[in-house]
Amino acid sequence: xxxxxxxxxxxxxxxxxxxxxxxxxxxxxxxxxxxxxxxxxxxxxxxxxxxxxxxxxxxxxxxxxxxxxxxxxxxxxxxxxxxxxxxxxxxxxxxxxxxxxxxxxxxxxxxxxxxxxxxxxxxxxxxxxxxxxxxxxxxxxxxxxxxxxxxxxxxxxxxxxxxxxxxxxxxxxxxxxxxxxxxxxxxxxxxxxxxxxxxxxxxxxxxxxxxxxxxxxxxxxxxxxxxxxxxxxxxxxxxxxxxxxxxxxxxxxxxxxxxxxxxxxxxxxxxxxxxxxxxxxxxxxxxxxxxxxxxxxxxxxxxxxxxxxxxxxxxxxxxx
Numbered sequence: 001x002x003x004x005x006x007x008x009x010x011x012x013x014x015x016x017x018x019x020x021x022x023x024x025x026x027x028x029x030x031x032x033x034x035x036x037x038x039x040x041x042x043x044x045x046x047x048x049x050x051x052x053x054x055x056x057x058x059x060x061x062x063x064x065x066x067x068x069x070x071x072x073x074x075x076x077x078x079x080x081x082x083x084x085x086x087x088x089x090x091x092x093x094x095x096x097x098x099x100x101x102x103x104x105x106x107x108x109x110x111x112x113x114x115x116x117x118x119x120x121x122x123x124x125x126x127x128x129x130x131x132x133x134x135x136x137x138x139x140x141x142x143x144x145x146x147x148x149x150x151x152x153x154x155x156x157x158x159x160x161x162x163x164x165x166x167x168x169x170x171x172x173x174x175x176x177x178x179x180x181x182x183x184x185x186x187x188x189x190x191x192x193x194x195x196x197x198x199x200x201x202x203x204x205x206x207x208x209x210x211x212x213x214x215x216x217x218x219x220x221x222x223x224x225x226x227x228x229x230x231x232x233x234x235x236x237x238x239x240x241x242x243x244x245x246x247x248x249x250x251x252x253x254x255x256x257x258x259x260x261x262x263x264x265x266x267x268x269x270x271x272x273x274x275x276x277x278x279x280x281x282x283x284x285x286x287x288x289x290x291x292x293x294x295x296x297x298x299x300x301x302x303x304x305x306x307x308x309x310x311x312x313x314x315x316x317x318x319x320x
Contacts, residue, residue, distance in 0.1 A: 012071075013043035014117055014165075015096030019086035020104035021052040024061045030104055031065050031072060037110040039071065043121070048073045048090045049104070053080035084181040091171050100165045101181070105205050108163050112200050116165045119196040126193035127170055129185050130162040130200030145224075152228045153186045157197050160185050167193075183227045190231050235302070237294025245287030252280035 016034065020027060031047065038045040049065075051058050051074060062074045075093050077086065091099055098120050102108060108130070119125040149160050161182050173191045174184050189195055233240040255277045262268045 011044070012046040012096045013121070014038075014045045014098045014100060015090075015094030016045060016047050016100045016102050016110075016113065017087050017090035017094060018047060018049045018102050018104050019052055019083045019090070020049055020054065020058060020062075021080060022054045022056040022058065023104040024054065024056045024058040026104055026106050027058060027061050027065065030106055030110070031069060033106075034110040034113075035069060035071070037113060041114060046071050046073060046094065046096060048075060048094045050075045050077065050086040050090045052077045052082070052086045087181050088171070091168065094168075097168050098165060099168055099171060100163070102163055107203050107205055108200060109203065116163060116198050116200065119198070120165055120167060124194070125196035127164065127166040127185055127188045128196045128198055129157055129159060129164050131158040131197050132162050132202045133199050148221075148224060149183075149186060152224070153189070153231070155186055155189050155195070157185060157195060159197075163200055183223070186227060187231070235298055237298055238291040241287045241291030241294060245284040245291065248280045248284035248287065250284075252277045252284065255280065 016038070018030070023030075027049070034047050038047070047069075049062055049072065051062055059076065062072075062076075066072045066074045073093060075086075075089050077089065081089075087101060098117055100113060100117060102110070102113065112130075116128050116130055119128050146158065146160055149155060150157070164184060166184065166188065170184070170188050170191075170193055173193075174181065174187050185195060229240075255273060259270070259273050259277060262270065262273075
């Protein structure tokens with residue numbers, strides 16, 4: 001990862017993170033609109049564009065834009081890493097205390113960005129997500145995804161997969177996993193951050209093509225279940241594995257009593273029942289083992305998290 005910057009500026013209040021892969025045709029217009037929308041604001045802003053392994057000449061376009069506009073910064077990935085890694089790289093390079101995820105495809109206009117950031121700057125929210133307004137492709141898929149999220153996590157937000165503004169510290173709570181940026185609102189809500197929502201118009205794509213295909217749907221569903229499991233049982237894995245194992249062992253015990261009664265009272269043996277008893281007991285013991293291992297992993301993760309917090313405190317103290 002490499003970083004190119006223009007003329008040094010005072011630390012901005014808001015950093016707009018723009019993952020861009022093969023968006024050379026859209027980038028000049030994006031920067032032009034961002035300049036018109038952001039520079040007149042009463043607080044300083046910067047545009048951090050992450051070139052995520054583009055192969056269409058985006059690197060040359062971004063180099064020129066960074067030279068021409070002092071509020072533009074460029075982060076480069078040599079190979080595509082995905083939006084989640086792009087946002088993390090952009091956050092590392094960004095200087096603002098408020099971060100904004102903003103796509104480069106011009107389906108969202110920078111003129112709507114101040115309204116998204118306003119609740120955070122006013123101290124009313126920690127995370128603000130945009131609710132898409134207007135017609136767009138794959139609306140049904142988005143409706144299903146948002147409905148599942150609201151049902152599983154109890155998040156009363158219309159659109160979880162849209163532009164977002166959030167405090168810098170929220171980024172630390174999201175695991176660095178591929179595509180998990182989609183669940184930032186869910187994870188933030190679980191950590192106790194305040195949520196807000198603002199309508200954001202959606203416009204047709206002017207150039208380039210969407211990186212989202214139907215093949216991402218099964219992956220998205222599996223990610224959804226993974227996030228749900230980690231939020232619900234991540235810190236207490238024995239609650240899931242131990243309870244499941246205990247139920248299976250108990251069922252095996254009951255069936256064992258039934259088998260003994262049939263064998264010694266009714267003088268009738270049924271070998272498949274014996275196999276079922278063995279399967280239930282062995283599976284239950286295995287689940288108990290997974291639970292113990294999970295508790296060890298959860299303990300290590302908590303220790304690492306505490307260590308990271310201590311390092312952050314020491315770094316802040318050293319900077320003072």
